[in-house]
Structure formats: C-alpha cells, structure tokens
Amino acid sequence: MGTTQQMIMGLVMWVAVFAVFYFLLIRPQKKKEKQLKEMREALAAGDKVTTIGGIIANVAKVEEDFVVLELGPNRTKVPFEKWAIGTVEPKKDSAE
Template identity: 50%
Template sequence: MFVSTAYAQTAASAGGGGDMLVQFAPLILIFVVFYFLLIRPQQKKMKEHKAMLSAIRRGDRVVTGGGIIGIVTKVGTDDEITVEIAENVRVRCLRSTVNIVLAKTEPAGKSGGDAATPVVEGEAKPADTAAGGIGKLFGRK
C-alpha cells in the first residue's frame, strides 16, 4: 500500500504548575510594563486635569477644546461656564471643554485687591509700575 500506518505517540508528561507559570510570565511582565508606562501616567494626567477644571474661577484665562482663548466671566453651579472671547462677546461652554488654564487669578483674600487680576509668571504685577519698571530697565532692584 501507498500509505504507511501512523501510530499515536504518547504525550510528553506535563511538568505541573511550574511549567504553566513560565509560559504566562512574559504575558504578566508585558501587563506590568504597560501599567507603569501607559495606564498609570494617563490616570495621573486625568486626575490633574479634573482638579484643574474644578479650580476654574472667574477671571481665569482659558483655552477651550476648539482653540478659543477667553476669560471666564461666570462660573455656573452646573458644568457650565461663561467665557468672554472678545469685548462684549460671551460664550457659554461646558467646563469639561477647557483644555488649559493660561492664567490663574489670585483669590480675593490673598492680595486684598482685585480678585480678577491674573497672575502670570514673567508679566509685570500691579506693584511694578512706572518707577519700579524703569529701575528694572537699568538693572536696579
């Protein structure tokens, strides 16, 4: 005949639980690496963004998801804020659409002045006017 007879081979003995652990070790290692490189930093970033959104107050300069830059004029009790994008042009938008807060305002109790005065690093503060500003130009402090 043209076909030879095939005999069933006996299966190799299973080593037990230790052999199974060695097979799953690469998968477990990949999951651990993904957790520390992708999942955990993303959760941290989402937590920071949520804290930033909850800290939005009137006078903050923000950038919305659509790229519109404006100043928050009203913070509603809901998830809604009013942003002034030009003189006398106000837009209502959801708080969750804010991507970045460019300039934070000082709370009214800290400075004792105007609560809507933004504080941005590198900009002149209200005390840095006239004589103080000229002195800085000539290297005086």
C-alpha cells in the same frame, strides 16, 4: 512537571507584560486626567483659558457643569461645558 513550569512561566510573562503596560501607559494617563479634572474644578471668574478647540477667552461665570466665557473685544458671553477647557493660563503677578 515540565509543562507545569512552562505554564507558570507563561503566566508570569503575561503578568510582567501587563505590569509594563500599566506603568508606562495606563497610570500616566490616569494622572493626567486627574490633573485636568482638578484644574477644571479650580476655575474662577477672571481666569484666562484656552478651550480644546483653540478659543482663548476670559472666564466670566462658573457654574457646576459649564462656564461662561467672554470672547473678543465686544466681550460676547458664550457658555461652554467644563470638559471643553483645555488649559488655564497662570496668573501674572500685579507687581511686575
């Protein structure tokens, strides 16, 4: 009976370790990925974005899998994959 109890305790210990890893590492990462996906799906023309490479630009056009960004003073239009968008700047109120 002693070895059976040791096996059960060992199994309980591994389940506890997995639970800790899930709640501290896996779950927050999935939540962050979900927020990024929602942010990228909500892109609209006129939004100011920063790519994961650090390029700051305005969105000119949004397609299903890519966006066209306007860069620099010449307003050069360059296509980017949606996954390359890192952040969207919050829009400022026009009343300010």
